[in-house]
Amino acid sequence: MTHFGRFRLLAAGAAFATIMAANPAFSATPADTLVQAWAIDDTITLDPAESFELSPAEFIGNAYDMLVRLDINDTSKVVPGVAESWTISDDGLTYTFKLKPGIKFASGNPLTAKDVAYSFERAVRLDKSPAFILTQFGLNGENVNETAKAVDDTTFVLTVDKAYAPSFVLNCLTATIGAIVDQKLLEEHSVKVTPTDDYKYDTDYAAAWLKTGYAGSGPFKIRDWRANEVVVLERNDNYYGEKAKLARVFYRHVKESATQRLMLESGDVDVARNLEPGDLEAVQKNKELAAVDAPKGTVYYISLNQKNENLAKPEVREAFKYLVDYDAIGSTLIKGIGDIRQTYQAKGVLGALDASPYKLDVEKAKELLEKAGLKDGLSVTFDVRNTQPVTGIAESFQQSAAKAGIKIDIIPGDGKQTLTKYRARNHDLYIGQWGMDYWDPNSNAEAFTSNPDNGDDASNKTLAWRNAWDIPALTEQTKAALLERDNDKRAAIYQKLQQEALDESPFVMLFQQIEVAGLRGNVKGYKLGPTFDSNFLAPVSKD
Helix, strand or coil: CCHHHHHHHHHHHHHHHHHHHHHCCCCCCCCCCCEEEEEECCCCCCCCCCCCCCCHHHHHHCCCCCCCEEECCCCCCCEEEEEEEEEECCCCCCCEEEEEECCCCCCECCHHHHHHHHHHHHHHCCCHHHHHHHHCCCCCCCCCHHEEEEEECEEEEEEECCCCCCHHHHHHCCCCHHHHCCCHHHHHHHCCCCCCCCCCCCCCHHHHHHHCCCCCCCCCCEEEEECCEEEEECCCCCCCCCCCCCEEEEECCCCCCHHHHHHHHCCCCEEEECCHHHHHHHHHHHEEEEEEECCCCEEEEEEECCCCCCCCCHHHHHHHHCCHHHHHHHHHHHHCCEEEEECCCCCCCCCCCCCCEEEEEEEEHHHHHHCCCCCCCCCEEEEEEEECHHHHHHHHHHHHHCCEEEEEEEEECCHHHHHHHHHHHCCCCEEEECCCCCCHHHHHHHHHHHCCCCCCCCCCCHHHHHCCCCCCCHHHHHHHHHHCCCHHHHHHHHHHHHHHHHHHHHHEEEEEEEEEEEEECCCCCCCCCCCCCCCCCCCCCCC
């Protein structure tokens, strides 16, 4: 870490300590500062070209601009971001964006179409986990300077390889991988590297620096991040639009729901973000507090690594789906914060299938295990992020599975530990949450029913890949749905994909998230969006 970076972290820590010291229990936080309690241990990087987790999506969504943004009031539409307008060629291959004039980055550098082109080049060439959102249009390291280019300072042209549904292309550009970064600033922090067979370029595109740095133009700027402790956003006074009402936002890493509720009640925080059902109910009954909620395009699931020869047996995959006590989980662990959902498309998305064929049936599971040659059961490990409600669900599942002769060893860890292991395909069982990368059915279909290359060195590391589920036929069906412009026909393809996943996949789908937040009564304008990167904070204020 540079001395400058260390100074920034220490300065933020001192500022945060001052705020907290000045505001003991039962007193309000500063009027210009929003303090949120949230489990943010899934934050691995702040780089939009690399980040692919839920918490940092919110930070990036508030600190960076994209060409277009999701309309949170009508998710069938996108609205202008830095682009004031766009046109699509008759052949469906060329998208031309006209940028709003006079936009500046937080650094003061002007934002031009050249920065947009650089952002695409950087994301594609770094080729980190979310890069597939752009490379699926035919962009690659060799052609990106021609397929994503600036015609002049206010005109950016994107050329795709196939005539995709326009809504699909535009929805993809609302994802955090579409964030526009400050080329001049990043070039100042770039490091020369030696090209290799795997990485053919002589610059790191400031990848090391931007893991903890900031190079955006959004209503807030990311001032600091200390892993598993705090993230600090600060108002960007160079923002071209309506300025954020708050001067700063602190995210305090607090995992326990009860602790969050107590901090909210005492005034130590303004917002509590991980409330469990009991604590949510207490907040709703407190006249000094309020609660808001919104269904998310986020689903929770248990997955079975198909590299484990026992878990790869079809009967075992099916048996596990009969070992979840869906009713009990729905009425207790996720009450008010989720709806049981056994298909991978979130309700409200085009083609979402409403089907719930599974229920807790230990005897049925035993029969299936016997058919698989595992009459005496089996033993597996289970990687679980140590936060609720996933810990409670994992323990419930462990107890049900034990009745069928399955011994499950739960391995708790923070978000970074469990994700790193999962991404390396080194798990047996994993419980996770998947948030849509963009509001389009292809996002979840691509994740759950597409795996173009099951090799360990594959570039497109979907959830199906993470669980070594080799599915060439379903992968082709997913591609076909992407090119179908008739919405009814497209919806039918997605429903068929979900049915096959319901029957055959190594994913035990659990529930769709309802995101909730408990608020102090003086917090105004706080609204949760359908995605984490659309939880916009600029309109929020405090009385």
